[in-house]
Amino acid sequence: MNSPWKGKAKATNQDYDDLRPTITYRHLLSNNLGVRDPLRVIALCDSDAFYAACERVRLELDPSVPLVVQQWESLIAVSYPAREFGISRMDKIKDAKKKCPNLLAVHVATYKEGEKEPGYWKDVDTRTHKVSLDLYRRESNKIINMIKEALPTGEVEKASIDEAFIDFTRPVKEKLLERYPHLAKVPANAPNGTDSPLPPPPPIHWDDLGAVLLPERVDNAGEQSNVEVDGGPTWHDVALSIAAELMQKIREDIHSKLGYTTSAGIARNKFLAKLCASYKKPNSQTILRNEAIPDYLHPLAFQKIRFLGGKLGDALAKEYDVSTVGDLLTVSLDEIQSKFGENALWVYEFLRGIDRTEVKEKSALFKSMLASKNLPKPITQPSDGHQWIRVLAAELALRLNDARESMPTLWPKTIVLHARKGYETSRSKQATFPYVRNVTVDVIATAADKLWKELTGDAKTVNITSIQLAFTGLEMAEMGQKSIEGFFTTRDIQQQTSLKRSREEDEPLVSPENTDLFLPKSSDVEAVSFECTRCRKTIALREGQATGGPNEVAQRLATLRSEHGDFHFAQDLANSNDESVPVPRGSSSKRKKLEPKGIAKFFIRK
Ligand code: TTP
Ligand code: CA
Ligand code: CA
Secondary structure, eight states: OOOOOOSSSOOOGGGGTTSSOOOBHHHHHOSOOGGGOTTOOEEEEEETTHHHHHHHHHTTOOTTSOEEEEETTEEEEEOHHHHTTTOOTTSBHHHHHHHOTTOEEEEOOEEETTOSSOBOOSSOOTTTEEEOOHHHHHHHHHHHHHHHHHOTTSEEEEEETTEEEEEOHHHHHHHHHHHOGGGGSOOTTOTTGGGSBOOOOOOOOOTTSOEEEOOEEEOTTSOEEEOOOTTOOOHHHHHHHHHHHHHHHHHHHHHHHHOOOEEEEEESSHHHHHHHHTSSOSSOEEEEOGGGHHHHHTTSBGGGSGGGSHHHHHHHHHHHTOOBHHHHTTSOHHHHHHHHOGGGHHHHHHHTTOOOOOOOOOOSSOSOEEEEEEEEEEEOSGGGHHHHHHHHHHHHHHHHHHHHHHOTTEEEEEEEEEEEETTTEEEEEEEEOOOOSSOOHHHHHHHHHHHHHHHHTTOSOOOEEEEEEEEEEEEEOOTTOOSGGGGSOHHHHHHHHHTTOOOOTTSOOOOSSOGGGEEESSSOTTOSEEEETTTOOEEEOOGGGGOSOHHHHHHHHHHHHHHHHHHHHHHHHHHOOOTTSOOOOGGGOOOOOOOOOGGGGGGOOO
16 A cells, blocks of 8 residues: 655554544443543644733733733743734844834733732832732633533633633534434444444535644645545544534634634644644634544654653654654554653654543642742841732732632631742741631731741841742632631631630631641640641650740740641652642752653653
8 A cells, every 4th residue: 555654654554543433323422431432522722822912902902913921021922913023932022122113012910019919010120029920810711711611511621821621522422413313313223233333424514614634645746735535524523523613613702702812723632632723823723634643743843742842852862863753653662662661652652643631620629829939139137028928928819819709718728938048948837827708918928927937037147039928728618608617627626626716707817836737635725735636646845844834835835836747747748749839858858869760750850
């Protein structure tokens, strides 16, 4: 057989035997076939020049205005009209203005001390301001929510601030049955019952559904041309075309209601959807038919593929002295696994257009929220920390209150302050966060200030280069619970009661120590020991320390709790894989470094 494929390697039939899958009644009528569903259709929808578009919508500007979004001196987003002047993200703001004298440069909003809300100030300076991405997060949520509302039976996974994966498989099957109701019943004379193939698919009208990628053939004169696939459209093509219709409609709605144009890729899996989403931008969508997959993938430079950029791509390029996906197809699975580890199976499969990862909505509850600032000038006076704490507190207040609009009972269990000196040493302090109805900047700043005092201790001078303030353990209480008790576990209630702390809803319950870990042994606040609920050990003051006034004893006990809590916290952080929780480095981390094996070693950030 004459191979139509270009490139050094020849694809074998075996590599692509699933491009024209036989679709049976069972496939159409089942909704639980998961990633192996032969009717699976996935889209990736990405907003065009997103931050620039958000600023354009906010300022109610005409879409033809050349606009860039600036962060300090660099460009982070460039509108499509500005791209026509040859401006790219790589340009410095000065050079961009030279290329387009009418360019509108909007500096990203920033927080500044004393302001509750981020704003667009005249003079921004990294020494006094902190970038705010809140507008973009909000607009992003609006877009995601529109997609979710349009597809009650689809699965939507937010993949980044401006993109989402959409699993169209279920909505597409519903539409198929709506349009071709006779397919809902297996004909009495079907040879294999439910496992009989569907009748031949109807013709497809691809017009107005976007750019359709088809196989490319090279004719005798060496000219490339697109060709209709040999066997005509399949039911999977019908599924793609229905998803494309739905996607088109959603994109039009996002545009007319919110003002944003988007681009989408539609294909049989996430990897391919993402790849073809940027085929034609802006305001456009691309459909990759199964039979076009080999021709689409083969000439691609594999290092341009996100997963194969970086060290792994470098290693592959060096090992085999090749550059395109097609070139790598001659490498067998055994060989690639022996060189790059067992997990290299996914590389092998991606190169063949196979991706078995699910589209899955990440829990609506992000478990933590983090605001951080790398200080342009280190803090040396402990008293100078407060200004930054207020700035970070303002960001957390805004984000928590934004999130509470859709999740009114969202409440962070813990507030964590993390400070770092260069990259060597860092320290964290955490405390139970008070339950308050109105989480204001002041409430957060007060709690954080206490942590800051603990962290800096008696030091006259410090040298802090970055500060991070986080809420962790964000949880949503069951709806309908009226009392504050609803927010606590039994253990917490015992603890709160036994500590005789005030439980007025609006009164902060600021606890400077890590009280959430501990259950006092007696209900007496003057206890001389406590039982740690984590390790179940009784931690007691030593003989001589248990004497003196009740305040002194309580103080010493608090210190002991705090130290013991730090031990658990350091342990938890060291064991944590949650990137949004800062991992202590240097002396505070006891984590052993394990040498990663196989493919994993290509993903280690240095
Ligand atoms: P992208 O989707 O990569 O780019 P874009 O939306 O600006 O343009 P395109 O039309 O080509 O998709 O990124 C989304 C937003 O993320 C972008 O508007 C700004 C922000 N961003 C940064 O802040 N820094 C970066 O290095 C990148 C790549 C993006
Ligand atoms: Ca984008
Ligand atoms: Ca993007």
